[in-house]
Amino acid sequence: MKFITGSENQAKMRAVTRMIERYLGNRDISSASVASGVSPQPMSDEETRQGAINRAVAASALQEDTYGIGLEGGVRIIGRTMYLCNWGALATPDGQVFTAAGAQIPLPEDLAAEIKNGKELGDAVDYYFKKQQIRLSEGAMGMLTAQTVPRDVLFEHIMQLLIGQFLYSKASS
Ligand SMILES: O=P(O)(O)OP(=O)(O)OP(=O)(O)OC[C@H]1O[C@@H](n2cnc3c(O)ncnc32)[C@H](O)[C@@H]1O
Ligand SMILES: [Mg+2]
Secondary structure (H helix, E strand, C coil): CCECCCCHHHHHHHHHHHHHHHHHCCCCEEEEECCCCCCCCCCCCCHHHHHHHHHHHHHHHHCCCEEEEEEEEEHHHHHCCCEEEEEEEEEEECEEEEEECCCHHHHHHHHHHHHHCCCCCHHHHHHHHHCCCHCCCCCCHHHCCCCCHHHHHHHHHHHHHHHHHHHHHHHEE
């Protein structure tokens, strides 16, 4: 079983590697930058989910007999509140695609306003917290939860949901 993650982001790679090793054992896992096919800053659950699916399918297509993983971050608005949203997808070599979403929390109003003005969340978060490259470490989720849920842990949960559905489908087929 060979896996390619459709991103070079270290927070995503940490989550993928840890969860595959935990549930599927020692596997060949690599990463490659692939197109998400959606905007750099997805603005809805639909768009974020599609980005994850596109990355997973593109990563799976890079090599023969390879599973592709796509993880995508975005925001979505409910009423007057903007929430962080994250989606993941696992594409199998035979064309199945599993999807799962992560937990969501509201963004502070100032941060939401920056994103509504066209700023990417990654840049807006660095500016807001006066820190560099937060998206590669604890992420907005980690900063806004006093580090109780850093970005890699959020992605680990999504990976558990993807691997779990995959194992269930294999067991029940
Ligand atoms: O290299 P890739 O895989 O593209 O990783 P990324 O950090 O850009 O992550 P996404 O494209 O999945 O996320 C879309 C945008 O939202 C930002 N983002 C998403 N979740 C974030 C988080 O928890 N903390 C900081 N930025 C986040 C991210 O930096 C992008 O600007
Ligand atoms: Mg990106």
